[in-house]
Amino acid sequence: MNQDLYIHGLSKTFGHMTALHETNLVVRRGQFTTLLGPSGCGKTTLLRMIAGLETPDTGTITMGEEVLFSAERKKDIPAHLRHFGMVFQDFALWPHMTVFENVAFGLRAGKHGKGPGSGSGRGKELRIAVLEALDKVRLSGMEDRYPHQLSGGQQQRVAFARAVAIRPRLVLFDEPLSALDAVLREEMRIEMLSLVRDLGLTALYVTHDQIEAMSMSDEVVVMRSGHILQTGTPEIIYGRPSHPEVARFIGKSNWLEPERTLFRPEHVRWEQDQVDQHSFTVEIRHISYVGDRYEIRIRAENGELWTAYHSTRLPIGEQKQIWVSPQHIHQLDS
Ligand SMILES: Nc1ncnc2c1ncn2[C@@H]1O[C@H](COP(=O)(O)OP(=O)(O)OP(=O)(O)O)[C@@H](O)[C@H]1O
Numbered sequence: 001m002n003q004d005l006y007i008h009g010l011s012k013t014f015g016h017m018t019a020l021h022e023t024n025l026v027v028r029r030g031q032f033t034t035l036l037g038p039s040g041c042g043k044t045t046l047l048r049m050i051a052g053l054e055t056p057d058t059g060t061i062t063m064g065e066e067v068l069f070s071a072e073r074k075k076d077i078p079a080h081l082r083h084f085g086m087v088f089q090d091f092a093l094w095p096h097m098t099v100f101e102n103v104a105f106g107l108r109a110g111k112h113g114k115g116p117g118s119g120s121g122r123g124k125e126l127r128i129a130v131l132e133a134l135d136k137v138r139l140s141g142m143e144d145r146y147p148h149q150l151s152g153g154q155q156q157r158v159a160f161a162r163a164v165a166i167r168p169r170l171v172l173f174d175e176p177l178s179a180l181d182a183v184l185r186e187e188m189r190i191e192m193l194s195l196v197r198d199l200g201l202t203a204l205y206v207t208h209d210q211i212e213a214m215s216m217s218d219e220v221v222v223m224r225s226g227h228i229l230q231t232g233t234p235e236i237i238y239g240r241p242s243h244p245e246v247a248r249f250i251g252k253s254n255w256l257e258p259e260r261t262l263f264r265p266e267h268v269r270w271e272q273d274q275v276d277q278h279s280f281t282v283e284i285r286h287i288s289y290v291g292d293r294y295e296i297r298i299r300a301e302n303g304e305l306w307t308a309y310h311s312t313r314l315p316i317g318e319q320k321q322i323w324v325s326p327q328h329i330h331q332l333d334s
Pocket residue numbers: 014017018019037038039040041042043044045046208
């Protein structure tokens with residue numbers, strides 16, 4: 001059965017503010033797709049429309065053959081019948097409910113479907129489903145606690161358990177890790193991704209954090225000002241950006257020709273190691289030690305400031321020769 005999600009011509013305007021211009025997107029079944037872009041670019045608006053929490057002005061949303069939304073045909077399947085799971089930035093747990101009740105609530109809300117919360121004999125089935133979901137997120141034994149008795153990471157795992165207990169055909173994540181500190185965020189990133197993979201879920205994930213997007217995704221969708229700028233694997237987005245904004249937003253760019261031709265810092269060679277390499281004279285301008293290497297800002301002859309990496313400290317003000325292989329020089333589409 002085709003369970004890919006198709007977005008076609010979807011748009012949304014609030015008053016005079018167009019949050020999302022007409023947008024097309026495909027979310028492939030079993031893949032981890034991420035919407036990446038700066039604050040206000042329309043990520044949450046797009047996600048909420050897919051969830052059924054916001055009504056689009058134009059366009060269609062279909063999953064396989066099933067139409068979930070069509071502006072033209074005035075069709076709008078309510079959120080709880082779309083059979084999607086959601087995980088929010090603030091976890092959105094109910095403070096007066098225990099961990100068990102929070103997860104069970106998700107199952108009861110989805111009882112219209114074929115999930116384990118439906119039909120007779122529900123009590124026992126429900127209990128098994130909840131305990132199973134909690135076991136998956138390593139929270140067995142904590143089912144009687146209240147959210148305020150849990151750490152941020154544990155709360156987020158409850159939110160995840162609640163979202164996946166219904167066996168959703170798509171899980172929507174809106175910046176689920178941004179309330180956590182940096183160390184926990186990295187741990188949870190790995191944990192959440194392995195859970196999504198183990199459960200064979202299809203995920204649509206929203207973040208403004210490029211590291212998160214690059215490290216977790218099969219497909220990255222780069223957005224800005226209510227538009228999709230580029231869609232592709234993390235490798236394509238980083239190595240072959242199609243738009244200057246994409247190049248600038250993801251990683252560091254060394255511009256040979258502003259807005260048109262670039263190479264990445266890790267491709268700078270301090271000695272020639274290939275015959276056809278391009279050579280540039282640069283001046284060492286600034287050095288930051290970042291633990292495993294020195295990050296060096298260099299001034300190019302075209303006036304641009306570039307970044308390069310070196311294993312030792314170099315003298316500021318010194319002129320140096322660098323080399324870059326032609327295959328690492330990338331020309332943007334005009
Ligand atoms: N309910 C609303 N009423 C009016 N304007 C809205 C509403 N929801 C969103 N907007 C506006 O639409 C634009 C896109 O908002 P959205 O929340 O989708 O951005 P975002 O990419 O999720 O940003 P962030 O990273 O800050 O969460 C913003 O300019 C926002 O102010």
